[in-house]
Amino acid sequence: MTGPGVRLWDGLLFFGSSLFERDVTVQQLLENLDDAGVDGCVAAAHKPPTYDLGAANDVVLEVAAVHPDRVIPLARIDPWQRGQAVAEVRRTQTLGARGVLLHPWEECFATSNEVVNAVVETAGQLDLPVVVVGGFPWLSEALQVADLAQRHPDVQFVVTNGAQLNMSGLAGVDVDRALESCPNLAVHGSGLYRQDFLDNAIATIGPERVAFGSSSPYYNLRLEAERMRRTSYPDDAAAMAVCSGNTLRWFGGAVAS
């Protein structure tokens, strides 16, 4: 359980027009943060109805420019765009993007596929962390994400959903192995149904590699914030690291300073 002084900073939520009818406006984003008692967020574009990720990235960058105290922008990149994807990483970085988002499920690639390499290498050259939407069968299973992280040991990766979307609990075994084998891999607690996974992860890999990230609106921001507040932390420093400190350290930029 967090103490009263621990602030929450959401490590990932999605924003904008959504191909999958999950639209979130700027006003809704800010209201949702306020409603959940969350100070700010790292935001990435939804996959838009136009399929134009570049334009969607621009919208996120513009919102972050208007609300620099509440929104840190990511660039959403489709590795199948090959050279254009690499160019988009560079373009968005010059416009203020603080990291790269890979969504294997919605962009249809396996994180173990070498098509991802050029994008991640570019992110590494620009010192940008890479957020991977994790847990999807065939595409972003824990060991597939670990495979990517091992190919790029100098890049900081953050995998969402606890790297598991499996209510039998069986995927957790692979997640443990993935986290043990990749010191450059951290994990969000979004949607995690087993509270003991979060508690154990903090105890075994350390609070500096676990972070609050809601993946809202796919998950409920209020519930995910409450999940993090009710997690067992060894001390306030660990709670602050998990709930906001790690995210601001990885992506913070102007907000962190």
Add this chain to the structure above:
Amino acid sequence: MIIDMHMHVDELPGLGWSMPASRCIETMDEAGISAAVIMTVTDIPEVNPNALELIAGEMTRYPGRLFGFARIHPWYAESIKVLDRAVLEHGFRGLKLHPVSTLAQPSGAESMRLIRRAGELGIPTLFHCGDDPMTTPLAIADAAARCPEAQIILGHMGGYGHTDEAIRVAELHSNIILETSACPYPEKIVEAVARVGAERVIFGSDGPVCSPVLEVEKIRMCGFSAEDEALILGDNAQTLLGLS
């Protein structure tokens, strides 16, 4: 009165999972839960021939607080006798089937004879209902359609990716009940109540390793009327367990 319809008591050193009954009671007290249904994670007779005695012992240790569901492997010839013994001798209140651990198709002959017997005994069958093969709502709905006189509970109401299907099959089959444990979508629980009625939605936590406090909070943040919330959190369970 809050009744948790889905908790586990078991020890699985191979997976590092420890779920003692004392931990269930501790987390129930934290969450204000009066009573809970407990079941093992392993099946009887394989891989746990002592599962029945384990749960029966904890029911005796915590009378009025813990009620047992028998988790039985359908493939074994003695499975019907095990269910009868659980219910008639030990007072178990339900049957639990988990096709991930048993590989038994929900509508297969082996599962169906257990489900039918449960119906005859007047107890519900709780399925693990998630995203794995043989556990999806459509797979379990096939069993519900073949045995309309038996009550079928969809534990987790479809896991991460099959929630909409769980609600839809509950609309189609009046003997299906949706159970909320671990479902990460409060708005889908709201939708379920709107579409099938609060009388067919029940609270479960999947504790003690999942947080009963958070699971109760999840139901409360749905904003149900006091009457509907009471049905979901406990009144429906009282009826299902024969406590009212």
